[in-house]
Amino acid sequence: MAGAPGGLPRDLHPVAWWAWAIGLAAAASMTTNPLLLLLLVAVTSVVVLARRSGHPWGRSFRLYLWLGLAIVVLRVLFRVVFGGVETGTVLVPLPEVPLPDWVAGVRLLGPVTRESLLAGLYDGMRLATIVVCVGAANSLANPKRLLASVPPALYEIGTALVVAVSIFPQLADSVRRVRAAQALRGGAGGRVGRLRRFLVPVLEDSLERSLALAAGMDTRGYGRSGDLPRGQRALTGALLLSALVGICVGTYALLDPTAPQWLAGPVLVAGVVVAALGLLSAGRRVARTRYRPDPWSAPELMTVAVGVAVAALAHRLATTELVVAHPGVDGFPSLSVLGLAVGVLGLLPAVATPAPASTFAGSEAPSMEGSAV
Amino acid sequence: MIELRGLSFGYADRRVLDGVDLLLEEGELVLVSGRTGVGKSTLLGVVTGLVPRFSGGTLRGDVLLDGASVVDTPPRERAHLVGYVGQDPVAGYVTDTVEEELAYGMEQLGVPAATMRRRVEETLDLLGIAELRRRDLRSLSGGEQQRVAIGSVLTIHPRVLVLDEPTSALDPTAAEDVLATLTRLVHDLGLTVLLAEHRLERVVPFADRVLLLPGDGRVVTGTPEEVLRTSPVAPPIVELGRAAGWEPLPLRVRDARRRAVALRTLPKPPADAPVGGAPVLSARGLTVVHGSHVALRGVDLDLREGRVTALMGRNGSGKSSLIWALQGSGRRRGGTVLVGERRVDPAALSPAERRTHVGLVPQTAADLLYLETVSEECAASDEGAGAAPGRCRSLLDRLAPGIDDTTHPRDLSEGQRLALALAVVLTARPRVLLLDEPTRGLDYAGKHELARIVHDLAADGHAVLIATHDVEFTAHVADGVVVLADGEVVSAGPTREVVAESPSFAPQVTKILGPPWLRVEEVVRALAAEDVGEGS
Structure with missing residues (x-):
């Protein structure tokens, strides 16, 4: 990292943040050590606080933390309700609810042991940490920009997804408006009647909006075919179609042991190769450009490397130091140097990446007047 | 540069355009006018290519752009020649920040990165929105x-x-900004602008030519002076000019003011009855x-029996918040609202009881309607209000x-749909009626009709509050005006006084003749009285 830490303020490439977060999530999935999991959550929180952008989704991280907490609580409650490890130190001697024979294997309540609680706690924490990692990626990287960085051949699908993502807040807006409006008039009661009162205007509204958006996109050149020869288009179509067939046949052969084995490997590989060719050919027809694409340089590479390294170290930890990776429920868990490295290494992007272009507090938008209801 | 030749368009049951020949020159600002539903949007759509692709119907004839026929070219292949801005800008946004939105069209056209960068900067400056470049589109005014x-x-x-009603949702000042921007584009870039608009008083001074659609499929073209002399839709300044017999017709307030010197001697209109x-x-x-x-900050307001109050203020000044808070379903932080003889607080009532005290027609009246026919809507609202069938x-x-x-309610004209929504709300017999931006999408005739309805309701003893940007409508219908700014009442009182105080809310007649003149009818009446006086 030359010069100022991470360079001038700019938004990091969204793919880099996702790679980093997936690396941390993978590490979390390979351990049940509560200390290590807490460390991972702390590390992601620090990175998010340091590097989230000022866009609305930057605010979503808190939701994921709450969701994680809810997961842990639920996991522990399940252990209490459905029982668990029968042996161990009994904390609360709850009576067991007798169940008929046909639900054999399911226990309801019963004595609560420290071991079963801890096992539930560790297990819940692992899941919660994975969720928090995904949430971190979401609040660090604009999901729309992630979708926009798909290969050119898939651009149309990418745009459709982007539009679908932005429809949700609009839908919520329209739902709120219609609910308020319908309260202003008398009308049919009853369940079906009420549902209809509410659904019909919302659907009509969203249909109208979609048409307006389609018209707007069309007049701005979305889906222009450009001046492409017919032959080229036919070739692209043929390539993609045969790739699809190849991949389907190959996958089937791979999964069905009775199918001839020469179908499995070679056809699958051939299918993938043809698919790549098809995408390439389709990408060539695209006469589209990107406005200020996110650059991919040293900080991005470093962030991805950190993600990969954390996952690799966690894998090593899980294979070599089993006691650290999966501590027993009868003693206090401990951390080794390797475990500590897994946790702390993820912190690097918080200091080694450029600061985001828009700061979190800077773009608090005043709420719109329409939100009166 | 754009030429329509023998253009006809229609649906199975009716003709919209019939044998239209038209030539648009370079660097012209052309206004398309006519009553609601005569095919203004259709004419615009033919130029952009959205008609018949997005509308259905059959199109015959030819559209030429620089001599080449484009009638079979879909809109996306015309994108580099014809730009289109629809009625609701938010509905057309694809990205989520200003800068990305500006670049979107260029990305589709494959413009090189360096050129894109330059054009975005130029456009930001041209439109005076450079400080908004990173803002979220939905947080803009x-x-x-x-x-x-x-x-x-x-x-x-x-x-x-091509623009379809670009100022219909804007307050007077914002509308002027947008129109000034368009004029600059026409002058500086030689752009041809084709624009449909209901509020002629805003656009006519800027237009080089007017296309009037009388409703029989023809298109009448000419300079604004020529076309407006006989047009069925005309802004107040033109009506005043017609009444006073001015020749040529002045279109700008400045010109009209010079001609109006002779009218200064007219007896002033009688003072309004005191607010009772x-x-x-x-x-x-x-x-x-x-x-x-903070949307509203300590607002005091009285709505009186038989009185019409207009609520004005720029976009985002708290008008909708006030309306919903008065109705009772908008949550308020502090203050009291008391309604009716029993002085009840609408917020403390159930929705059904609330409806019998305060009626509200929201901005999109269609949100209220959900059934397939007008009679079903009426029956459902009678049943919901516990009223006798047929009320x-x-x-x-x-x-x-x-x-x-x-x-089907969706097939009604804007004005009729508004009337249906009003009828549905009034079935519960509220004494207070709140209307949120009812004039959106109404032409002059529709507004006259609405004004008559509002007058009738007031005469029945209703108290009416109308939130609107339309200064001409306010002058026409309101007894009093309340102006909100940043959640506070900055000016309130009888229409004549409030309007005389602030130039941006003054209707054209007041601008031309000075206070206390407010409406064209007053001038017409005064002129008629003078004629009688001279004749005797």
């Missing part, structure tokens, strides 16, 4: 959103810009907060006579 929408089309460098009537609704110290944004229908017949029972 109405005027800013419209300017971004125009900019996102301009970056493609089209030859023609018992207050039906009174609000004190009303405060509404959304998150960290809603008879209200509707009074508000807008002659609507067929079997019509």
Whole structure:
């Protein structure tokens, strides 16, 4: 990292943040050590606080933390309700609810042991940490920009997804408006009647909006075919179609042991190769450009490397130091140097990446007047 | 540069355009006018290519752009020639920040990165929105959103810009900003602008030519002076000019003021009756907060029996918040609202009881309607209000006579749909009626009709509050005006006084003749009285 830490303020490439977060999530999935999991959550929180952008989704991280907490609580409650490890130190001697024979294997309540609680706690924490990692990626990287960085051949699908993502807040807006409006008039009661009162205007509204958006996109050149020869288009179509067939046949052969084995490997590989060719050919027809694409340089590479390294170290930890990776429920868990490295290494992007272009507090938008209801 | 030749368009059951020949020159600002539903949007759509692809119907004839026929070219292949901005700018946004939105069209056209960068910067400056470049599109004000929408089309460098009612949702000042921007584009870039608009008083001074659609499929073209002399839709300044017999017709307030010297000697209109009537609704110290944004700050308001009050203010000044808080379903942080003789607080009532005290027609009246026919809507609202069958229908017949029972509410004209929504709300017999932006999408005839309805309701003893941007409508219908700014009442009182105080809310007649003149009819009446006086 030359010069100022991470360079001038700019938004990091969204793919880099996702790679980093997936690396941390993978590490979390390979351990049940509560200390290590807490460390991972702390590390992601620090990175998010340091590097989230000022866009609305930057605010979503808190939701994921709450969701994680809810997961842990639920996991522990399940252990209490459905029982668990029968042996161990009994904390609360709850009576067991007798169940008929046909639900054999399911226990309801019963004595609560420290071991079963801890096992539930560790297990819940692992899941919660994975969720928090995904949430971190979401609040660090604009999901729309992630979708926009798909290969050119898939651009149309990418745009459709982007539009679908932005429809949700609009839908919520329209739902709120219609609910308020319908309260202003008398009308049919009853369940079906009420549902209809509410659904019909919302659907009509969203249909109208979609048409307006389609018209707007069309007049701005979305889906222009450009001046492409017919032959080229036919070739692209043929390539993609045969790739699809190849991949389907190959996958089937791979999964069905009775199918001839020469179908499995070679056809699958051939299918993938043809698919790549098809995408390439389709990408060539695209006469589209990107406005200020996110650059991919040293900080991005470093962030991805950190993600990969954390996952690799966690894998090593899980294979070599089993006691650290999966501590027993009868003693206090401990951390080794390797475990500590897994946790702390993820912190690097918080200091080694450029600061985001828009700061979190800077773009608090005043709420719109329409939100009166 | 754009030529329509023998253009006809229609659906199975009716013709919209019939044998239209038209030539648009380079660097012209052309205004398309006519009553609602005569095919203004259709004419614009033919130029952009959205008609018949998005509308259905059959199109015959030819559209030529620089001599080449484009009638079979879909809109996306015309994008580099024709830019289009629809009625609701937000509905057309694809990305989520200003800068990305400006670049979107260029990305589709494959403009090289360096050129894109340069054009985005130029456009930001041209439209005066450079400080908004990183802002979220949904956090912009109405005027800013419209300017971004125009900019996102301009970056493609089209030859023609087509706009469908670009100022209909804007307050007077924002509308002037947008129109001034358009005029600059016409002058500086030689862009041809084709624009449909209901509020002629805003656009006519800027237009080089007017295309009038009389409704029989023809298109009448000419300079604004020629066309407006006989047009069925005309702004107040033109009506005044016609009444006073001015020749040529002045279109700018400045020109009219010079001609109006002769009218200064007319006897002043009689003073309005003092604000009377018992207050039906009174609000004190009303405060509404959304998150960290204070929408209303200690607002006092009285709505009196038989009185029409207009609520004005720029976009985002708290008008909708006030209306919903008065109705009772908008949550308020502080203050009191008391309604009716029993002085009840509408917020403490159930929705059904609330409806019998305060009626509200929201901005999109269609949100209220959900059934397939007008008669079903009426029956459902009678049942919901516990009224005798037929009350809603008879209200509707009074508000807008002659609507067929079997019509689908979506097929009604804007004005008729508003009347239906009003009838549905009035079925519960509220004493107070709140209307949120009812004039949106109404032409002059529709507004006259609405004004008559509102007058009738006031004469029945209703207290009416209308939130609107339309200064001409306010002058026409309101007894009093309340002006909100940043959640506070900055000016309140009888229409004549408030309007005389602030130039941006003054109607054209007041601008031309000075206070206390307010409406064209007053001048017409005074002129007639003078004629009689001279004749005797």
